[in-house]
Amino acid sequence: MSCRVLIADDSTTIRKILAKELHALGVAEVVEAADGVEAIQAIGAGQFDLVLLDWNMPKATGIDALKSIRAKGHKVPVIMVTSEAEKSRVIEAVQAGANDYVVKPFTGQTLAAKVGRFITVAAAAS
Amino acid sequence: MSAATADSARLHVEYINPFVMGVMSTWKTMLRSEPKRGALQLAPEHEHGNDTTAIVGLSGPATGTVALRFPPETASAVAGRMLDESSVSKEAVIDAISELVNIVGGAAKAQFKSNIPIVLGLPTVIHGAGYRVEHRTGVRWLAVPFNSDLGSFVLEVAFQPPAGS
Numbered sequence: 001m002s003c004r005v006l007i008a009d010d011s012t013t014i015r016k017i018l019a020k021e022l023h024a025l026g027v028a029e030v031v032e033a034a035d036g037v038e039a040i041q042a043i044g045a046g047q048f049d050l051v052l053l054d055w056n057m058p059k060a061t062g063i064d065a066l067k068s069i070r071a072k073g074h075k076v077p078v079i080m081v082t083s084e085a086e087k088s089r090v091i092e093a094v095q096a097g098a099n100d101y102v103v104k105p106f107t108g109q110t111l112a113a114k115v116g117r118f119i120t121v122a123a124a125a126s
Numbered sequence: 127m128s129a130a131t132a133d134s135a136r137l138h139v140e141y142i143n144p145f146v147m148g149v150m151s152t153w154k155t156m157l158r159s160e161p162k163r164g165a166l167q168l169a170p171e172h173e174h175g176n177d178t179t180a181i182v183g184l185s186g187p188a189t190g191t192v193a194l195r196f197p198p199e200t201a202s203a204v205a206g207r208m209l210d211e212s213s214v215s216k217e218a219v220i221d222a223i224s225e226l227v228n229i230v231g232g233a234a235k236a237q238f239k240s241n242i243p244i245v246l247g248l249p250t251v252i253h254g255a256g257y258r259v260e261h262r263t264g265v266r267w268l269a270v271p272f273n274s275d276l277g278s279f280v281l282e283v284a285f286q287p288p289a290g291s
Binding site: 010011012013014016017020056058082083084085086088089103104105106107 | 151152154155156205208209210217218221222224225228229231232233235236240241243246247248
């Protein structure tokens with residue numbers, strides 16, 4: 001599957017876990033960002049089919065990164081993958097332009113279900 | 127037990143339970159492990175030996191600190207299971223336990239039903255002996271020991287809940 005996915009999380013552990021899950025789902029290319037600023041730069045510089053975005057990161061939070069990319073007109077689907085579990089946080093993220101939300105801790109099945117629909121659409125369009 | 131002590135004990139249980147539940151769900155989901163908890167106690171003031179402790183601060187309508195304290199062998203086993211790798215570097219262990227305390231703190235704070243979200247900080251890891259993180263509010267550290275197939279560890283919490291909760 002020729003999908004290209006950006007993982008933005010300050011934890012190398014979570015980036016490794018997510019990358020492994022994405023490759024198992026057939027995603028061809030995974031790009032990693034370790035903070036919100038790197039995420040904004042990566043999205044500005046390249047074409048992605050999906051972004052998995054943590055909330056609490058150094059330099060710029062995930063929600064600030066999300067607001068920034070939406071303000072610049074980037075329409076790439078974004079799934080927040082975060083330990084921020086309050087309903088108010090989910091609402092805030094959706095209002096800022098998140099397409100879906102995964103709360104940590106997550107299972108591989110939960111992630112596959114959330115990610116699957118976006119990469120299927122991307123694969124069909126390519 | 128006096129009425130005041132009993133009330134205090136009830137409060138402690140009430141406020142530590144979301145953190146305990148956070149540990150249980152995180153271990154089950156991320157580590158395929160079901161730890162058994164021990165009794166709630168005041169965290170000892172003595173030195174921690176060569177333990178590795180991941181801590182994260184909570185601020186906003188509630189303030190406090192959550193810590194997960196691991197003997198070295200448990201920390202390595204936990205990181206290895208999380209990454210599905212038989213051997214992990216020191217850096218990988220630090221990162222893995224940082225993320226675990228972050229997830230536990232996030233899971234717990236969501237259960238306090240505060241109108242304004244409690245803010246989770248970025249985790250920090252401390253190695254070695256002879257430290258104790260103190261709160262300027264003087265809040266006591268509570269501890270819950272756990273045992274699991276990955277080894278023993280301790281959840282420590284110093285927490286002032288949101289007003290009215």
